[in-house]
Amino acid sequence: MIKVLVVDDSPVVREFLVHILSSDPVITVIGTADDGEEALDIVRRQRPDVITMDIHMPKMNGLDATRLIMETDPTPIVIVSGTEDPTEVATTFNAMDAGALAVLRRPAGIGHPDHEAMAQDMIQTVKLMSEVKVIRRWPRKRPAAPTPRTGNMGLARASARIRVVAIGASTGGPPALETILAALSKDFPVPILIVQHMAPGFIKGFARWLATSTGMPVHVATHGESLLPGHVYVAPDDHQMKVEREGKIALTKNDPEHGLRPSISYLFRAVAAVYGADAVVGLLTGMGRDGASELRLLKEHGAVxxxxxxxxxxxxxMPGEAIKLDAAMLVLPLEKIAAVLTNLVNHRGEIRA
Structure with missing residues (x-):
């Protein structure tokens, strides 16, 4: 059985979430809490496998509760939000920075045409998160922008001219992307394309949070938009994103891939076709295998x-699947990715440590 703690300040919402989660035979709700302080007490006493966490609560909000839980009793946390307002949604991503694993929109009410699909998505997410081995999170300082250093990492491509960076991410991706972007210089000389798997309704808030927390110009991509150096383009909800030879973004309603739209695989194929060896492309933390085969295709095209x-x-x-396929020329810890990107774009393709 998967033991779940439901945290929300609304009695109606708590009852609703308990009803949804309890409908699955392998999930048992061991308790509910109406604020962060009560949640901390229950976590210490009952050790749930997963916590669903509201953000806006009295006494102690969900952000502070998440931070304290991850510093004292690390537990998989899923943020369940009832708003899609980009300004408010942006605050939920601070909880992911503190260690929460995923953010979901609260399922629509019983009788709504989307209720069943959203409820099943929540159940599936809770099940998946229960398998994640979380570790204690210590308060972290923002990394300084990397300073290129001499010393070759064993891969030199002096003839290459890097013109684009593309990154795919899923579970755990938002704080990983924030770590990378925050460590890049504000005059980063090429555009960055991102596909982040995320529940519908949160991409605008995610982009706003990334822009605020990293200082980079971050956009939700629009059809026909021209790519600009140093700008970050995030694939929007329910669209596939690709690039065209004129250096423009194209959004389509093409079929989902790996059950996903946007799909990392879709973007990576376009980058391979348009940029080939003039691209740096990577896969970050996440479930599944979206983008892994296409990363191998990019490697075959000469991309880093x-x-x-x-x-x-x-x-x-996802990164593990890519490694199994020998698709990744480099396997990097998160804290070194920004330095490698910086050296690649500033040293004509030469990777330095």
Whole structure:
């Protein structure tokens, strides 16, 4: 049985979430809490396997509760939000920075046409998160921008001219992407394309949070938009994102891949076709295998490819699949990715330690 603690300040919402979770035979709700202080007490006493966490609560909000739980009694936490307002949603990503694993939109009410699908998505997410081995999180300082240093890492491509960076991420991706972008210089000389798997309704808030927390210009991509150096483009909800030879973004309603739209695989194929060896492309933490085969395709086209290492990944599914396929030229801890990107774009493709 998967033991779940439901935390929300609304009695109606608590009852609703308990009803959904209890409908699955392998999930048992061991308790509920209406604020962060009560949640901390229950976590210490009952040791749940997963926590669903509201953000806006009295006494202690969900952000502070998440931070304290991850510092004292690490437990998989899923943020369940009832708002899609980008300004408010952006605050929920601070909880992911503190160690929460995923953010979900609260399922629509019983009788709504989307209720069943959203409820099943929540159940599936809770089940998946229960398998993640979380570790204690210590308050972290923002990394300083990397300073390129001499010393070759064993891969030199002096003839290459890097023109784009593309990154795919899933579970655990938001704080990983924040770590990377915050460590890049604000005059980073090429555009960065991102596909982040995320529940519908949160991408705008995610982009706003990334822009605020990293200082980089971060956009939700629009159709026909021209790529600019140093700008970050995040694939929007329910669209596939690709690049065209004119250096423009194209959004399509093409079929989902690996059950996903946007799909990392879809973007990576376009980057291989348009940029080939002039790209740096990587897979970060996340479940599944989206993008793994396409990362191998990029490697075959001469691109520099990388995968996040197991120790720094929340879930090593996607990068692990890429490594198995020998698709990643480099396997990197999270804290070194920004330095490698900086050296690649500033040293004509030469990777330095």
């Amino acid at each position: 490819t990388f995968a996040q290492d197991r120790d720094s990944s929340v879930v090593h599914g």
